[in-house]
Amino acid sequence: MTASILDGIVLGLQFGVLAAGLTLVYGLGGVLNLAYGQIAVVSGLVTLLTMEAGVPAVPAALIGLVAGGALGLIFDLTILQPVYRRHGEARVLLSLLLTLGAAFVIDGYLNWRYPLRGLNLRITGDPLVVFGVRMRMGSVVASGITIVVIGVLYWLFRYTRLGRAIRSVIQDEEGSRLVGIDPQLMMRLILVLSGVLAAIVAITRSMVAPVNVRAGFSLTVLGLIVTVVGGLGSIPGAFLAGLVLGIINSVASSYIGTFLSLIILLVAAAITIVIRPTGLLGVRE
Amino acid sequence: MLEVEGVSAGYRGSDVVRDVSFHVDEGETVMIIGSNGAGKTTLFRAVCGLLPPSSGEVRFLGEDITGLPAQKVVRRGLAFVPAERHLFPQMTVEENLMLGAYPEKPDPDTLETVLELFPRLGERFRQLAGTMSGGEQQMLAVGRALMSQPRLLVLDEPTTGLAPIVARNAYAALERLREQGLTILVAEQQVPLALAVSDRGYVLENGAIGLAGTSAELASDPRVRSAYLGVV
Ligand SMILES: Nc1ncnc2c1ncn2[C@@H]1O[C@H](COP(=O)(O)OP(=O)(O)O)[C@@H](O)[C@H]1O
Numbered sequence: 001m002t003a004s005i006l007d008g009i010v011l012g013l014q015f016g017v018l019a020a021g022l023t024l025v026y027g028l029g030g031v032l033n034l035a036y037g038q039i040a041v042v043s044g045l046v047t048l049l050t051m052e053a054g055v056p057a058v059p060a061a062l063i064g065l066v067a068g069g070a071l072g073l074i075f076d077l078t079i080l081q082p083v084y085r086r087h088g089e090a091r092v093l094l095s096l097l098l099t100l101g102a103a104f105v106i107d108g109y110l111n112w113r114y115p116l117r118g119l120n121l122r123i124t125g126d127p128l129v130v131f132g133v134r135m136r137m138g139s140v141v142a143s144g145i146t147i148v149v150i151g152v153l154y155w156l157f158r159y160t161r162l163g164r165a166i167r168s169v170i171q172d173e174e175g176s177r178l179v180g181i182d183p184q185l186m187m188r189l190i191l192v193l194s195g196v197l198a199a200i201v202a203i204t205r206s207m208v209a210p211v212n213v214r215a216g217f218s219l220t221v222l223g224l225i226v227t228v229v230g231g232l233g234s235i236p237g238a239f240l241a242g243l244v245l246g247i248i249n250s251v252a253s254s255y256i257g258t259f260l261s262l263i264i265l266l267v268a269a270a271i272t273i274v275i276r277p278t279g280l281l282g283v284r285e
Numbered sequence: 286m287l288e289v290e291g292v293s294a295g296y297r298g299s300d301v302v303r304d305v306s307f308h309v310d311e312g313e314t315v316m317i318i319g320s321n322g323a324g325k326t327t328l329f330r331a332v333c334g335l336l337p338p339s340s341g342e343v344r345f346l347g348e349d350i351t352g353l354p355a356q357k358v359v360r361r362g363l364a365f366v367p368a369e370r371h372l373f374p375q376m377t378v379e380e381n382l383m384l385g386a387y388p389e390k391p392d393p394d395t396l397e398t399v400l401e402l403f404p405r406l407g408e409r410f411r412q413l414a415g416t417m418s419g420g421e422q423q424m425l426a427v428g429r430a431l432m433s434q435p436r437l438l439v440l441d442e443p444t445t446g447l448a449p450i451v452a453r454n455a456y457a458a459l460e461r462l463r464e465q466g467l468t469i470l471v472a473e474q475q476v477p478l479a480l481a482v483s484d485r486g487y488v489l490e491n492g493a494i495g496l497a498g499t500s501a502e503l504a505s506d507p508r509v510r511s512a513y514l515g516v517v
C-alpha cells in the first residue's frame with residue numbers, strides 16, 4: 001500500500017504539472033488547447049533527435065524545453081489569433097476545433113515521419129529507499145525535477161509581480177486592464193510557459209517509461225481530466241487533483257489492474273463533478 | 286487636462302453616446318449627471334480606453350489618447366474606477382493595492398496616503414477582496430486606482446449598491462482627495478451627493494450633453510431641480 005501511494009504521489013505531481021499548463025491557458029484566455037499533448041510529444045522528440053545528433057542528455061532536454069515554449073508561442077501567434085477575436089462560449093468552441101485540427105496535423109506528421117519512435121531517458125543507478133520503499137532512480141530524478149518545477153511555479157505566482165498580474169487576468173480581465181496589465185501579452189507568456197510545462201512532463205515521464213510519439217492524445221485527455229477535477233482555471237486545484245488522481249490511479253492499478261486505470265480516473269472525475277460542479281478548487285462556473 | 290471632443294461611442298455599430306464634448310481642468314472636480322441609461326458608463330468607457338469611440342477625440346495632458354487601450358491609458362495617469370469595481374476577488378486587499386501600482390513596485394508613501402484615507406483597508410489588509418462589504422470594496426477600488434498615482438481619477442457611480450450612509454462616507458473621501466488637489470471626474474445619479482463635492486457639471490440626457498454649468502448653477506436650474514433633485 002505504501003508503495004502504491006508513493007508511486008501515486010510521484011505520478012500525481014506529474015499530473016499536476018501536466019494539468020497546470022492546460023488550466024492556466026483556459027483560466028487566462030478561455031482557450032482549451034487540445035494539441036497540448038502533441039506539444040509534449042514534439043518536445044520529447046526534439047530532445048531525442050538532439051541526443052541522436054550527439055548532444056548530451058541535459059542540454060538536449062533543455063533544447064526540448066525551448067521547443068515546447070516555441071510551439072506554445074507559435075500557437076499564440078497563429079491558430080489562436082482568430083480564437084482571441086471571439087468571446088465566451090464561441091471562443092472555447094473555436095479553440096477546441098482549431099487546436100484539435102492542429103493536433104491531428106501534428107499526429108499525422110509524426111506517425112508518417114517518425115513512426116514507432118519514443119523518447120526514453122532511462123536513468124541508471126541503484127534504486128533508492130524512500131519510506132521503506134525501493135524507488136527506481138528514474139522516478140526519484142523525475143520527482144525531484146517535478147518538485148522543483150512546482151516550487152518555481154509557486155514562487156512565480158505567489159511572490160512575483162508578473163505572477164500576480166497573471167492571476168489578476170484570470171480573476172478579472174477588465175480589472176487587470178484598468179491597472180495597466182495587457183491580457184494579450186500575459187496570454188502569450190502563458191502559452192510559452194504551458195509549452196515548457198508540456199515539455200517537462202514529456203521529459204520527466206520518459207525517465208520512468210518511454211514516451212511514444214502517439215502519446216499526444218492520451219496526455220491531453222489525462223491533463224483534461226485532472227484540470228476538470230481541479231477546477232478549470234485553478235492552479236492549486238490542478239495540483240490537488242493531480243495528487244488525488246495520481247494516488248487513485250496507482251492504487252487502482254496495483255489492486256485492480258492497469259487496464260482499468262483510465263476508466264477509474266474518469267469515474268473519479270465524474271463523481272467529483274457531480275458533487276462539486278466547479279471542481280475541487282474551481283474559480284469559474 | 287482632459288478634453289473630450291465630439292465623441293460618439295456605442296455597441297455593435299449603434300452609437301449610445303453621440304457627439305459629446307466636455308473638459309476637465311487641472312485641480313477641478315467635474316461631475317456628469319444623468320439618469321439610468323443616459324450613457325454615462327458608455328462615455329467613461331470610451332474615455333478610459335475600454336471601448337474605442339466610433340468618432341471624436343480624447344486628449345489627456347495634451348496628447349491624443351483616442352482609442353488607446355485602457356492598460357496604456359492608466360499608465361499615462363488616468364485611472365478609472367468602474368461602478369462594478371472589477372477588483373480581484375480571490376486576492377487580498379494588499380495584493381489588490383499592489384496591483385494598482387503595476388508594473389512598478391508600490392510606492393510606500395502612496396500606500397500610506399491610501400491607508401490614511403481608508404483606515405478600514407489597513408484593518409482588512411490580509412482579507413480577500415471578494416469577502417468584503419460593498420462599501421469596503423468601493424474603498425479598495427478607489428485605493429487601487431490611487432496606487433497608480435493618477436493625475437486624473439475617473440469614477441463611475443461610486444455609490445452604486447451602497448447604503449445611504451456608506452455612500453455619504455464615500456463622498457467624504459472624495460472631498461478629501463479633492464482638497465489634496467487631485468483632479469476628479471465622477472458620473473452620478475445621486476445628484477445631491479455629487480453636487481456637494483464638485484466644481485462644475487454636465488447633464489447627460491439620452492447620450493448627449495443637455496446642460497452644463499457650475500455646480501451652483503446646476504443646483505438652481507429648474508430642470509435639474511425637478512429631474513434630479515426631486516424638487517417640484
Ligand atoms: N454592453 C452593452 N451592449 C449593448 N448595449 C449597452 C451595453 N451597455 C450599455 N448599453 C446600452 O447603452 C445605453 C446607455 O447605457 P450606460 O452607458 O450604461 O448608461 P448609464 O451608465 O448612464 O446608466 C443603455 O440603453 C444600455 O442599454
Ligand SMILES: [Mg+2]
Pocket residue numbers: 325326327368441442
Ligand atoms: Mg452606468
